[in-house]
Amino acid sequence: AQSVTQPDIHITVSEGASLELRCNYSYGATPYLFWYVQSPGQGLQLLLKYFSGDTLVQGIKGFEAEFKRSQSSFNLRKPSVHWSDAAEYFCAVGLYSSASKIIFGSGTRLSIRP
Amino acid sequence: DTAVSQTPKYLVTQMGNDKSIKCEQNLGHDTMYWYKQDSKKFLKIMFSYNNKELIINETVPNRFSPKSPDKAHLNLHINSLELGDSAVYFCASSPGQGFNQPQHFGDGTRLSIL
Numbered sequence: 001a002q003s004v005t006q007p008d009i010h011i012t013v014s015e016g017a018s019l020e021l022r023c024n025y026s027y028g029a030t031p032y033l034f035w036y037v038q039s040p041g042q043g044l045q046l047l048l049k050y051f052s053g054d055t056l057v058q059g060i061k062g063f064e065a066e067f068k069r070s071q072s073s074f075n076l077r078k079p080s081v082h083w084s085d086a087a088e089y090f091c092a093v094g095l096y097s098s099a100s101k102i103i104f105g106s107g108t109r110l111s112i113r114p
Numbered sequence: 115d116t117a118v119s120q121t122p123k124y125l126v127t128q129m130g131n132d133k134s135i136k137c138e139q140n141l142g143h144d145t146m147y148w149y150k151q152d153s154k155k156f157l158k159i160m161f162s163y164n165n166k167e168l169i170i171n172e173t174v175p176n177r178f179s180p181k182s183p184d185k186a187h188l189n190l191h192i193n194s195l196e197l198g199d200s201a202v203y204f205c206a207s208s209p210g211q212g213f214n215q216p217q218h219f220g221d222g223t224r225l226s227i228l
Contacts, residue, residue, distance in 0.1 A: 032213040034213075041221065041222075042219075042221050042222070043118070043204050043206070043218075043219025043220050043221050043222055044157075044204070044206075044217075044219045045219070046216045046217065049213070049216075051213065051214065088155060090157065094213040101159050101162065101170050102159065102213075102217075104156070104157040104158070106154065106155060106156050107155040107156075107157075109155075
């Protein structure tokens with residue numbers, strides 16, 4: 001069965017430090033991959049997506065993610081985090097069938113240390 | 115202007131009651147969704163409508179009945195509420211079906227069953 005795993009439930013990094021959030025997927029075909037961010041009390045916002053082509057994808061707010069087929073991973077990175085980046089981050093995989101739908105990982109909560 | 119708006123934001127009610135959550139989008143999108151996010155932040159799709167037509171119906175109890183009077187609205191009615199229905203429900207919309215169509219989320223409705 002298709003699945004998305006985010007092994008880190010909660011990560012704390014210092015402001016200005018670099019960030020990497022891990023995501024692994026299980027899907028037989030070429031996946032459609034996404035990262036979403038959820039700020040407290042709000043809905044999800046799309047950060048970036050990968051469908052095909054260049055495996056390094058640039059997103060909004062200075063985030064990027066790299067698709068590695070050999071590792072079934074799509075890790076999210078940011079070179080220098082800001083306090084406003086504190087939020088919940090969700091990795092997701094798109095399942096293409098007669099009706100496209102997205103399966104979300106369980107999320108990683110990011111806290112920023114001043 | 116709010117792109118995807120849900121009402122109410124909070125809903126507290128007793129077991130056995132019937133309640134509705136309304137969702138409206140002013141983006142001119144054709145596709146709308148309902149997601150359920152449980153207490154562990156796990157987000158799962160429930161329904162998807164494209165131009166008022168049901169296209170995704172996950173294994174959701176019959177007590178949940180979506181209604182789409184027009185493509186700008188997708189309301190969720192829940193009969194005979196149970197404790198396990200306590201969650202945050204998110205409405206979303208996208209220009210159309212398919213993964214190249216970014217989904218815009220509302221801020222969620224937190225449903226608490228007493």
